[in-house]
Amino acid sequence: MSEHRGADDCDVLVIGAGLAGLRCAVVLAERGCEVAVWEAEDRVGGRIRTDVVDGFRCDRGFQVLNPAYPALRRAVPVRDLGLQPFDAGVVVRRDHDRVKWVHPLRQPREVPRMLMGGGLSPRQVAALLRWAAPAVRSGVLAAAHHDTDLRDALDHCRVDGISRRVLDRFLAGVLLDDTGSTSNAFALLLTRMFALGVPGLPADGMQALPELLARPILDRIHLQHKVTRIARTGADWTVTAGDVTVRAREVVVATDAPASSVLTGAPPPATKGVVTDWWAVDDLPPRPAMLSVDGRARPPGPVLNTAVISSAAPTYAPPGRHLIAASALIGPQHPTPSEAVLRRHAADILGLDASTWTLVVRHEIPDALPAQPAPLVVRRPVRSPDGLWLCGDHRDTASIQGALVSGRRVAEAIMARRSAATI
Incomplete structure (x- = not known):
């Protein structure tokens, strides 16, 4: 990776080396596109560091x-x-003790013990199952047009008592929202992922993920290049970072939501x-x-x-x-x-x-x-009115999955546009 030299003119300039920008650049490079990545910080990863x-x-x-x-x-x-x-489950602090709630699919033999000692009544378990049932279906996103917020969905399923408190606080740590205003469809989508896989931490820290993603394009990534200006130049774009300027046929803004708003002028999402x-x-x-x-x-x-x-x-x-x-x-x-x-x-x-x-x-x-309010929108436009390409978890779902999908989606849209232009 180059930290201080400028990049030559290119087909596509990706601004931001977070997960979305890296995924976009890798897909473009795999398809023969001359792509460069400019990153304002001293290493790749964006918010993952x-x-x-x-x-x-x-x-x-x-x-x-x-x-x-x-x-x-x-x-x-x-x-x-x-x-x-991590072990599949959570430890719950109660008034006078602590109990383990296990993942019923991962540790089914522990479920009877959990039900006897975990403070869950059969009615509360049934309510949790009613709420979580759509998560086991692969088409959970297909029902997003019937979406409501998480609080109303849990109320409707009569999830209450300690089961409600634990679920609320667990999901608040995942969604960073304790108001219940997050999309229920999004919460169920994440619940499905927890059912299918057990989360963990890379041996070298979460930073290892963007570094692994960046490996195929290390020579195309230019660190400490903070973009200060993006301007149209005929059919192309001129982009400036400090005293370095590059001309690109396409520009992808792959920063986080606030920085994307500054560069594009679009209203920032919450x-x-x-x-x-x-x-x-x-x-x-x-x-x-x-x-x-x-x-x-x-x-x-x-x-x-x-x-x-x-x-x-x-x-x-x-x-x-x-x-x-x-x-x-x-x-x-x-x-x-x-x-x-x-x-x-x-x-x-x-x-x-x-x-x-x-x-x-x-x-x-x-x-x-x-923020991911109801109703859930998972496919926001990938292009601004003036022709800049946009990717990031704020264009898809607010997750690592969403960032990676968004980057690939923009890369495929750019390649489709280029193919159409040559016909």
């Missing part, structure tokens, strides 16, 4: 990778990531924010390799989920040490909590003494995910 601090791997905002995503399997050899899976704290711990008893959520009616803090990350992903911590993460929402309705508040609540959920925890790093990400 791993900081290595004192031997700890800390992803920017707690993320997991689901190997069941179809677009992921088509884009990279997933086995090369060395995925370290986004959701998250803060994640990472702590180092020296001594811990064995812990389940599961996320933990607060199932109490009145949780004493803002933590959406927390986990001893190194229990699932030993490569995230130096030998003999442990890494804990906890996340909370931030935004207009969610003032950023202090590290002490997150630490206290995370320790309470996990049942640990936090007096020896040492903060490794804090990540505040105000635009972590595009």
